[in-house]
Amino acid sequence: MLDQQKDMFREEAAELLTELEESLLELEETPDDQELVAKVFRAMHTIKGSGAMFGFDEVAAFTHEVETVYDLVRGGTIQVTQDLINLSLAARDHIRGLLDPAADQGVDRAAGNALVEQFKALVPQSEPASAQDNGPGEEPSGGDGESWTYRIRVKLAENIVFSGTRPDSLIRELADLGTCRIVAQTDTVPLLEDYAPESLYIYWDVVLTTDRGSNAIRDVFIFVEDDVELKIDVIDGGDDGEGDVNYKRIGEILLDRGDITSAELDKILGENKPIGQKLIDSRNVDPGKIEVALHEQEMVRASRTQRQSQEAAATVRVPADRLDRLVDLVGEMVTIQSRMSQTAIGRDDADLISIAEEVERLTDELRDNTLSLRMLPIGTTFSKFKRLVRDLSQELGKEIELVTSGADTELDKTVIEKLNDPLVHLIRNSIDHGIEAPQIRAGAGKKRHGTIRLAAIHSGDSVIIEIADDGAGLNQERIRAKAVEKGIIGDQDNLSPQELYQLVFASGFSTAGKVTGVSGRGVGMDVVRRAIESLRGTITIDSNPGTGTTIRVQIPLTLAIIESLLVAIGKERYVLPLALVEECVELRRNDVYEAHGRNLVRVRDQLIPYLPLRRTFAVGGDQPAIEQVVITCFEGQHIGLVVDRVIGEHQTVIKPLGRIYRDAQGISGATILGDGGVALILDVPQLLAGAEENEDSDY
Amino acid sequence: MFEIHRDTGSDGALVLHLSGAATVEQADTLRQALLDTIERAEQEHQPLRISSTQVTEIDSFILQMLCSAHRTAVARQVVMAWEGSPSAAVMEVIRGNGFIRHAGCSLCPDDQHCMWCEK
Numbered sequence: 001m002l003d004q005q006k007d008m009f010r011e012e013a014a015e016l017l018t019e020l021e022e023s024l025l026e027l028e029e030t031p032d033d034q035e036l037v038a039k040v041f042r043a044m045h046t047i048k049g050s051g052a053m054f055g056f057d058e059v060a061a062f063t064h065e066v067e068t069v070y071d072l073v074r075g076g077t078i079q080v081t082q083d084l085i086n087l088s089l090a091a092r093d094h095i096r097g098l099l100d101p102a103a104d105q106g107v108d109r110a111a112g113n114a115l116v117e118q119f120k121a122l123v124p125q126s127e128p129a130s131a132q133d134n135g136p137g138e139e140p141s142g143g144d145g146e147s148w149t150y151r152i153r154v155k156l157a158e159n160i161v162f163s164g165t166r167p168d169s170l171i172r173e174l175a176d177l178g179t180c181r182i183v184a185q186t187d188t189v190p191l192l193e194d195y196a197p198e199s200l201y202i203y204w205d206v207v208l209t210t211d212r213g214s215n216a217i218r219d220v221f222i223f224v225e226d227d228v229e230l231k232i233d234v235i236d237g238g239d240d241g242e243g244d245v246n247y248k249r250i251g252e253i254l255l256d257r258g259d260i261t262s263a264e265l266d267k268i269l270g271e272n273k274p275i276g277q278k279l280i281d282s283r284n285v286d287p288g289k290i291e292v293a294l295h296e297q298e299m300v301r302a303s304r305t306q307r308q309s310q311e312a313a314a315t316v317r318v319p320a321d322r323l324d325r326l327v328d329l330v331g332e333m334v335t336i337q338s339r340m341s342q343t344a345i346g347r348d349d350a351d352l353i354s355i356a357e358e359v360e361r362l363t364d365e366l367r368d369n370t371l372s373l374r375m376l377p378i379g380t381t382f383s384k385f386k387r388l389v390r391d392l393s394q395e396l397g398k399e400i401e402l403v404t405s406g407a408d409t410e411l412d413k414t415v416i417e418k419l420n421d422p423l424v425h426l427i428r429n430s431i432d433h434g435i436e437a438p439q440i441r442a443g444a445g446k447k448r449h450g451t452i453r454l455a456a457i458h459s460g461d462s463v464i465i466e467i468a469d470d471g472a473g474l475n476q477e478r479i480r481a482k483a484v485e486k487g488i489i490g491d492q493d494n495l496s497p498q499e500l501y502q503l504v505f506a507s508g509f510s511t512a513g514k515v516t517g518v519s520g521r522g523v524g525m526d527v528v529r530r531a532i533e534s535l536r537g538t539i540t541i542d543s544n545p546g547t548g549t550t551i552r553v554q555i556p557l558t559l560a561i562i563e564s565l566l567v568a569i570g571k572e573r574y575v576l577p578l579a580l581v582e583e584c585v586e587l588r589r590n591d592v593y594e595a596h597g598r599n600l601v602r603v604r605d606q607l608i609p610y611l612p613l614r615r616t617f618a619v620g621g622d623q624p625a626i627e628q629v630v631i632t633c634f635e636g637q638h639i640g641l642v643v644d645r646v647i648g649e650h651q652t653v654i655k656p657l658g659r660i661y662r663d664a665q666g667i668s669g670a671t672i673l674g675d676g677g678v679a680l681i682l683d684v685p686q687l688l689a690g691a692e693e694n695e696d697s698d699y
Numbered sequence: 700m701f702e703i704h705r706d707t708g709s710d711g712a713l714v715l716h717l718s719g720a721a722t723v724e725q726a727d728t729l730r731q732a733l734l735d736t737i738e739r740a741e742q743e744h745q746p747l748r749i750s751s752t753q754v755t756e757i758d759s760f761i762l763q764m765l766c767s768a769h770r771t772a773v774a775r776q777v778v779m780a781w782e783g784s785p786s787a788a789v790m791e792v793i794r795g796n797g798f799i800r801h802a803g804c805s806l807c808p809d810d811q812h813c814m815w816c817e818k
Contacts, residue, residue: 161723161760166758167758167759168758168759168792168795168796171759171795171796171797172795175795181797182795182796182797183797184759184762184763184796184797184798186763186766186798186804187804189763189766189767189770190767191767191770191771191774192730192733192734192737192764192767192768192771193734193771195730195764195767197723197726197727197729197730197760197764198723198726198727198760200759200760200763201763201767202759202763202766204796204797205797206797286804287800287801287802287803287804288800288804290802291800291801294801
């Protein structure tokens with residue numbers, strides 16, 4: 001159980017650290033942003049508190065030092081500087097290291113101690129060297145949607161009536177700010193003989209839960225500022241009391257409020273009765289004070305319970321492997337459903353067909369919902385790159401800004417994970433080779449600081465990720481010379497700029513003059529291409545000398561289930577992604593004859609090349625008199641794939657090919673059909689590339 | 700319009716009937732009426748009851764005065780309570796302005812019911 005809780009804390013802390021990194025990087029840009037300072041403080045505060053709760057004492061102790069400094073930043077004693085940001089980012093990395101389950105082996109504790117010393121050195125000598133646990137007591141400005149509970153005491157001037165103010169309307173206005181309990185304190189009301197009829201003797205204690213902030217409370221009394229004593233304390237809200245709905249005891253609240261002394265409380269606590277009764281019996285405390293303490297206790301508990309249930313209702317943490325298992329099961333379900341539909345149609349039973357259709361509808365819905373569970377916004381990856389760009393550009397003495405867009409574009413969790421390394425390579429390349437040093441940029445009439453734009457765009461069943469820099473662009477001559485030197489192309493080969501750029505993805509290709517710690521080993525782009533292709537994606541480069549390079553990565557939304565077209569050649573069946581299919585046309589023997597044996601089919605006055613798959617895959621048996629050409633379109637290029645029959649649309653649950661078949665050309669995976677048979681998934685881009693190569697070699 | 704009318708209940712108690720708008724503007728009149736009635740109740744050893752069934756409006760100034768009257772009555776050994784239930788308008792202000800109590804104040808003897816305790 002404890003291990004489970006520890007894992008949960010690790011996950012939560014990892015999220016907090018990601019947010020923290022983002023906040024620190026933003027704070028670097030806008031050092032005066034108090035909201036960001038508060039955000040950093042809150043993240044540290046939560047990591048410290050929860051860390052201590054789950055036995056991560058080292059994390060708690062370390063974070064405490066950082067929190068102390070940010071408490072002083074919050075109070076204006078310490079300024080946000082570049083050094084502080086650097087130090088805080090290093091501290092963030094150290095905390096991440098400490099949270100690693102294998103921390104004992106890998107954490108550099110000496111570095112951690114050095115960081116602690118550096119943070120301690122930032123604290124002025126006169127300041128206490130520890131952060132105040134002042135969650136309650138800080139005054140949120142409101143507007144962030146979070147509810148806070150306040151303890152408010154309102155004492156209006158005795159002669160308030162002469163200013164024309166109606167106390168009742170002020171109290172009503174205060175109550176309208178949120179959920180509230182009001183207690184009029186009457187202990188100051190005199191006997192009638194001493195009573196001045198127009199004087200106000202009572203004062204109010206109010207417990208208010210609101211998301212409007214303390215300024216809204218003060219605003220209620222804005223016109224009677226000189227006639228009111230207003231005391232506002234935050235007693236609950238934000239991250240405080242997280243996970244624990246219990247609040248202080250009545251005695252503690254009264255002590256807090258200054259309505260009883262600790263000596264009086266100790267004396268009363270000695271008696272064997274419920275505390276409320278003891279206090280009333282003792283007559284040491286006015287019942288009005290006990291009343292409001294009870295309200296306070298009740299409201300804070302209610303507010304915490306509500307917050308907890310809202311949090312519980314809003315998200316449920318599920319281990320990723322359970323989701324993967326669910327997706328697998330849905331995959332099986334889709335296969336069985338397909339079998340059921342086929343059987344129903346085969347038996348020509350109207351009732352069975354109707355049930356099969358219903359099951360199909362439900363399965364489709366189940367599939368979409370299940371797949372959407374694994375979708376995550378790509379922004380989580382983007383935030384890591386901000387740090388990468390910052391650190392690398394500093395290391396290389398360059399000035400580079402990373403601009404991101406489309407961070408909320410969703411992709412399958414597995415795809416995002418596998419996409420991380422290729423994107424790191426691409427961004428590193430942009431920083432190292434793309435963007436020039438500031439003085440070179442200035443010399444070329446460009447801004448000193450370069451920009452890398454990282455954008456994610458949702459497009460049909462894929463996501464396009466673009467990495468564009470405004471650097472020097474690719475040097476066509478150098479690429480050509482390198483490719484010739486490596487024997488990738490011949491000396492006389494005439495390649496278009498686009499074809500030349502694609503050469504950088506060749507294995508062992510690198511034009512960087514020297515190998516740096518960042519890039520230039522010639523493995524990066526090759527690895528990138530393979531990684532993207534393993535995600536069934538594509539990568540293209542476009543570049544303009546002097547103005548920059550744009551790399552475009554297109555990847556499918558999910559790797560689990562795709563909509564496809566099922567076709568047959570002889571007894572073999574194949575599927576191809578429906579997204580690539582444009583139309584199907586017939587191919588008669590006569591058409592082949594008229595094309596003089598060339599693999600071209602005329603579709604609405606346009607000649608489209610085709611690939612006879614029967615020949616490509618060496619399928620035996622007789623060729624039917626009328627074949628089908630499935631016209632596909634990939635990156636603007638049309639190609640027909642000739643098959644015997646088109647069976648129809650199919651939900652394809654992708655199964656990876658075994659290690660032996662991994663390098664099979666033109667095949668990207670396999671799927672199990674409704675009848676238990678296996679169909680291979682065609683890799684259309686690879687078939688297209690293969691066809692182009694064959695065409696070239698024919699000439 | 701605010702009116703005060705005093706009569707005697709079947710048990711001999713003095714009943715102060717308040718009606719209309721009981722707000723700070725009437726505080727002086729009400730204070731005098733309360734003082735006079737408490738004095739008479741003390742002399743006659745009779746309880747005092749306040750009827751607010753006809754009150755259409757009330758404010759915190761009047762409620763705090765009733766609190767003061769209750770304390771004064773207690774000090775003079777006069778039992779003071781509501782005659783019947785307060786009007787809906789009065790109850791709304793009692794609740795809205797936080798006068799409701801679970802237990803009477805330290806001045807309230809055990810045998811006397813606080814004006815602000817809900818029955």
